[in-house]
Amino acid sequence: MVWYILRRLLQLIPVFFGATLLIYFMVFALPGDPIAALGGDRGLSPALADQLRAQYHLDQPFIVQYFIYLGGIFTGNLGTSFSGQPVSQILAATFPVTLRLTILAVIIESIAGILIGLVSGLRKGKLFDASALVVSLLLISIPIFVIGFVSQFIFGIQLKWVNPTVGDGAPWKDLILPAFVLASISFAYIVRLTRSSVIENLNEDYVRTATAKGLGRRRVIRVHILRNSMIPVVTYIGTDFGTLIVGATVTEGIFNVPGVGRTLYQAIIRGEGPTVVSFVTVMVIIYVVFNLLIDLLYGLLDPRIRYAK
Amino acid sequence: MKLNRIGVAFAGLGIATALVLTGCSTSGSTTPSATASANATAIITANGSEPANPLIPTNTNETGGGKITDNIFAGLVYYKADGSSANDVADSITTTDAQNYTIKIKSGLKFTNDEPVTSSSFVDAWQYGALLSNKQLNSYFFESIEGFSYDKDSPLTGLKVVDDTTFTVKLKDKEADFPLRLGYTAFMPLPASAFKDMKAFGAAPIGNGPYMLPDAASWEHNVKISLVTNPDYDGPRKPKNGGLTIIFFATEDAAYAEAQGGTLDVLDSVPSAQLANYQTDFPDSFVNQPAAIFQSFTIPANAAHFTGAEGKLRRAAISEAINRDQITKVVFQSTRTPATDFTSPVIDGYSKSLEGSDVLKFNADDAKAKWAEADAISPWTGKFQIAYNADGGHQPWVDAVTNSIKNTLGIDSSGAPYPTFAQFRTVITDRTIKTAFRTGWQADYPALYNFLGPLYGTGAGSNDGDYTSAEFDGLLKQGQAQTDVSKANEFFQQAQELLFKDLPAIPLWYSNVTGVFNKDVSGVQFGWNSVPIYYEMTKA
Numbered sequence: 025m026v027w028y029i030l031r032r033l034l035q036l037i038p039v040f041f042g043a044t045l046l047i048y049f050m051v052f053a054l055p056g057d058p059i060a061a062l063g064g065d066r067g068l069s070p071a072l073a074d075q076l077r078a079q080y081h082l083d084q085p086f087i088v089q090y091f092i093y094l095g096g097i098f099t100g101n102l103g104t105s106f107s108g109q110p111v112s113q114i115l116a117a118t119f120p121v122t123l124r125l126t127i128l129a130v131i132i133e134s135i136a137g138i139l140i141g142l143v144s145g146l147r148k149g150k151l152f153d154a155s156a157l158v159v160s161l162l163l164i165s166i167p168i169f170v171i172g173f174v175s176q177f178i179f180g181i182q183l184k185w186v187n188p189t190v191g192d193g194a195p196w197k198d199l200i201l202p203a204f205v206l207a208s209i210s211f212a213y214i215v216r217l218t219r220s221s222v223i224e225n226l227n228e229d230y231v232r233t234a235t236a237k238g239l240g241r242r243r244v245i246r247v248h249i250l251r252n253s254m255i256p257v258v259t260y261i262g263t264d265f266g267t268l269i270v271g272a273t274v275t276e277g278i279f280n281v282p283g284v285g286r287t288l289y290q291a292i293i294r295g296e297g298p299t300v301v302s303f304v305t306v307m308v309i310i311y312v313v314f315n316l317l318i319d320l321l322y323g324l325l326d327p328r329i330r331y332a333k
Numbered sequence: 334m335k336l337n338r339i340g341v342a343f344a345g346l347g348i349a350t351a352l353v354l355t356g357c358s359t360s361g362s363t364t365p366s367a368t369a370s371a372n373a374t375a376i377i378t379a380n381g382s383e384p385a386n387p388l389i390p391t392n393t394n395e396t397g398g399g400k401i402t403d404n405i406f407a408g409l410v411y412y413k414a415d416g417s418s419a420n421d422v423a424d425s426i427t428t429t430d431a432q433n434y435t436i437k438i439k440s441g442l443k444f445t446n447d448e449p450v451t452s453s454s455f456v457d458a459w460q461y462g463a464l465l466s467n468k469q470l471n472s473y474f475f476e477s478i479e480g481f482s483y484d485k486d487s488p489l490t491g492l493k494v495v496d497d498t499t500f501t502v503k504l505k506d507k508e509a510d511f512p513l514r515l516g517y518t519a520f521m522p523l524p525a526s527a528f529k530d531m532k533a534f535g536a537a538p539i540g541n542g543p544y545m546l547p548d549a550a551s552w553e554h555n556v557k558i559s560l561v562t563n564p565d566y567d568g569p570r571k572p573k574n575g576g577l578t579i580i581f582f583a584t585e586d587a588a589y590a591e592a593q594g595g596t597l598d599v600l601d602s603v604p605s606a607q608l609a610n611y612q613t614d615f616p617d618s619f620v621n622q623p624a625a626i627f628q629s630f631t632i633p634a635n636a637a638h639f640t641g642a643e644g645k646l647r648r649a650a651i652s653e654a655i656n657r658d659q660i661t662k663v664v665f666q667s668t669r670t671p672a673t674d675f676t677s678p679v680i681d682g683y684s685k686s687l688e689g690s691d692v693l694k695f696n697a698d699d700a701k702a703k704w705a706e707a708d709a710i711s712p713w714t715g716k717f718q719i720a721y722n723a724d725g726g727h728q729p730w731v732d733a734v735t736n737s738i739k740n741t742l743g744i745d746s747s748g749a750p751y752p753t754f755a756q757f758r759t760v761i762t763d764r765t766i767k768t769a770f771r772t773g774w775q776a777d778y779p780a781l782y783n784f785l786g787p788l789y790g791t792g793a794g795s796n797d798g799d800y801t802s803a804e805f806d807g808l809l810k811q812g813q814a815q816t817d818v819s820k821a822n823e824f825f826q827q828a829q830e831l832l833f834k835d836l837p838a839i840p841l842w843y844s845n846v847t848g849v850f851n852k853d854v855s856g857v858q859f860g861w862n863s864v865p866i867y868y869e870m871t872k873a
Contacts, residue, residue, distance in 0.1 A: 062470060069483040075468045108387040108535050109554055117554060181593045188594035189587050192556070280587040282556045294385065
C-alpha cells in the first residue's frame with residue numbers, strides 16, 4: 025500500500041515537467057505580443073518595447089525562457105505579474121477562495137445528489153423518480169451561465185436574500201449561491217448515476233440474500249445497496265472536484281469571486297506567462313493528487329479492490 | 334489615457350460598449366436631492382479593474398490604474414467635467430512664446446508622508462518617466478520636452494528647477510496646448526522617497542491628491558482598493574465624501590448586478606446586454622453622454638474619383654447621404670451621438686455650429702445633386718466600399734452606412750471586411766488599401782489639437798489617409814503658437830472648417846459613455862475621460 029502511494033507520488037515528477045513544458049509552450053505560442061499590448065492602441069516606441077522584452081526574458085528563445093522559469097521555481101521564485109505582484113502571492117490569495125467554493129459545491133452536490141438519487145432508485149417509476157429525472161435533465165441542458173444569471177437576479181436582486189456578488193474576503197455565506205450554481209450540473213449527473221447504480225444493485229444476489237436473512241430494510245439499503253452503489257459516484261465526485269477547481273471561470277465571473285478561474289482568465293488575456301504556467305501547474309498537481317485519493321477510497325468501499333505493493 | 338487591452342478590443346475598435354461620459358447633457362447626470370442630507374464620512378463605492386501595472390503615474394496607461402492614480406495624486410492642473418482645465422497644485426503656468434513655460438506651484442503642500450511638494454517633485458518625476466531605461470509606458474508624453482529621446486537614455490534638458498516653487502520647461506516646438514496635458518497621470522509629482530525603491534512605491538504609492546492609500550494592505554489585489562480622504566489636501570478637488578473604494582470586477586455584468594443590488598454606488602460602463610434596459614432599471618440615475626471618442630471613415634487622399642474638385646463634391650455627397658440620426662438610434666440604441674465636428678463635445682473649444690458642418694446632416698436631395706455634378710466632371714465607375722475589421726463588431730453599422738449611401742445615391746456600396754484588426758491595420762499602414770476604411774480616435778488629453786494634428790497634419794503619425802493641406806498645417810501651427818488657449822482654439826476651429834470642405838475623413842459619431850448610479854448618491858458627473866468625478870459625489 026505504502027509502495028503503491030509512493031509510486032503514484034513519484035509519477036508526479038514527470039507529470040510536473042511535462043505539464044509545465046507543455047503549458048509554457050502553449051503560452052509562448054499564443055498569438056499576439058504581450059508587450060505590444062501593454063502599450064494599448066497607441067503602441068510603444070521600438071526601443072522601449074525591446075527593453076521591456078528583455079526585462080521579461082521575452083527576447084530569449086523558448087527553451088531558454090522555460091529554463092529560466094524552471095530555475096526560478098527551484099529557488100522559490102515563481103516570477104511576477106506585469107503589475108509587479110509575485111505570482112506566489114497571487115496563488116496564495118486565490119486558491120483558498122476557489123477551494124472554499126469548490127468544497128461547498130461538492131458538499132452540496134454530493135449530499136443532495138446521492139439522497140435524491142437513492143430515493144429515486146428505490147422508487148423507480150414513481151412520481152418522485154419521474155420528477156427527479158425531469159429536473160436533472162433540465163439542469164443538464166441549461167448552460168451554467170444562464171443558471172448563474174437567473175439565480176443572481178432572483179435571489180440577489182429581486183429577493184435580496186444574498187449579495188448579488190461576492191464581497192470582501194469571499195466569506196462562506198456569500199459563496200453559498202455561487203456554490204449552488206456551480207454544483208447544479210454535477211448534482212444532476214450524480215442523481216442519475218446514483219439512481220441507475222442503486223437500481224442495478226437492487227437486483228443483486230447479495231441484496232436478496234440480505235433481505236432473506238431478515239435484515240431490516242434500512243440496513244439493507246445502507247450497507248448493501250448504498251455502499252456498493254457508491255463506486256461510480258465517488259469516481260465522478262473526485263474527478264468533478266478537480267474539474268470544478270479548474271472550470272469555475274464562468275461562475276467566478278458572474279459572481280465576481282476573486283478566485284483561480286477569474287485570475288487565470290485575466291492572465292491569459294494579458295499574456296502573463298509565469299502566472300498562467302504556475303496556475304495551471306498547481307491545477308494539474310491537484311488533479312493528480314485527487315485521482316490518487318479516489319483510487320485509495322475504492323479500497324475502503326469495496327474490500328475486493330486491493331492495491332498490490 | 335489608453336484603454337486596457339479588453340477596452341481596446343471593444344472601444345478602440347469601436348464596438349457598442351461602455352465607456353464613460355462627461356459633462357451633463359442627458360437626463361439624470363446630476364440629481365440635486367433636496368431631501369437626502371449628505372454624509373461627509375460616507376464611502377463611495379465604484380467599479381474598476383485590477384491595475385495592469387504598478388501604481389507609478391508614469392507607468393499607468395490604462396483605465397484600471399488611471400482611476401486610482403488620478404485620485405491619489407494631484408497634478409499641476411485638473412480637468413473639470415466640461416473638459417476645461419484649472420490649476421490644482423500649480424499657482425500659475427505662464428509663457429510668452431508657447432515654447433518656454435514658467436511654472437509656479439503653491440507653497441506649503443505636502444505628500445502624505447509629510448515630504449513637501451516642491452518643483453523638484455515634478456522635475457524628478459518627469460525625468461524618471463522619460464528616461465528610456467526606466468521603461469515607463471507613458472514616456473511618450475514627454476516627447477515634446479527638449480532633450481527627450483525615444484532611442485537612448487537622454488535627460489530632459491528642457492526642465493530647470495529655479496527654486497522650491499518654480500521651474501521652467503522648454504519645448505522642442507511651440508505647443509499652445511502643453512498646459513492642457515499637465516493634468517494627465519504621466520505628469521504627477523513624486524516624493525523623493527519614491528526614487529529609493531520604485532518597486533515598493535508602485536505597490537504602496539504615496540501621493541498628494543484628494544485621496545490616499547493608507548497602506549499597502551488596503552490594495553487587495555484582484556479584489557478592491559480602499560482609498561481614504563487625504564486630510565492634508567486642500568485643493569480644488571477636496572472630497573465631499575469620506576473615502577473611495579474601487580471594487581475590481583471581472584465582468585461588466587457582475588458590476589451591473591452589484592449596482593442593481595444597491596451595494597455599488599456608481600458604475601461607469603453598462604454591459605452591452607443591458608443597454609436595452611438600463612434606463613428602466615435606473616430611471617432617474619443613468620448617464621448616456623458623448624465621450625472623447627470620435628469615429629469616422631477615411632477616404633484615402635489619392636483614391637480614384639476622390640481627388641480634386643470632383644473628389645470634394647463626391648466626399649460631401651457621401652457624407653450627406655448618411656442618415657446618422659437613424660443609424661445611431663437603431664444600430665447603437667442611442668449610445669452614439671451623431672457627429673457635428675471633428676473633435677468631441679466634451680473638449681473645451683468644441684462647437685456644434687462650425688461653418689460647413691451642414692455637410693454632416695442627412696440631405697438626400699443635395700447629396701444627389703452634388704453626386705450628379707461630380708459625374709459631369711468624370712462619370713462614376715465601380716463600387717464604394719468601407720473596409721473594417723470583422724473581429725470588432727463593426728459590421729452592423731458599416732452595413733447601415735453603406736446601405737444609406739446606396740439608397741440615396743443609387744450606387745453600388747458595401748462593406749469590405751478584413752478578418753482581424755492586425756490584418757486591417759497592416760493594409761492601412763503599408764498604404765495598399767484602395768477603399769475607404771473605418772477610423773477612430775480617443776483623445777490623450779482634452780484639447781482640440783489632439784483630435785486634429787495627429788490625424789490630419791501632413792505626415793503625422795495617424796494620418797492614415799495621407800491628407801495634406803498647407804493651409805490646414807498653417808492654421809494648426811498658428812494655433813499652437815498662441816499663448817492663450819481660447820485664441821488657439823479659434824485657429825483650430827478654422828482648421829476644422831477647412832476640413833469640412835476637404836473631408837479627408839467623413840465624421841460619423843461620438844461614442845457615448847453609459848453609466849448608472851444609485852439613488853442615494855448625488856453629485857454624479859463624468860469627466861472628459863469617461864471616468865466619474867468621485868470627489869464631488871455625496872451619499873445620503
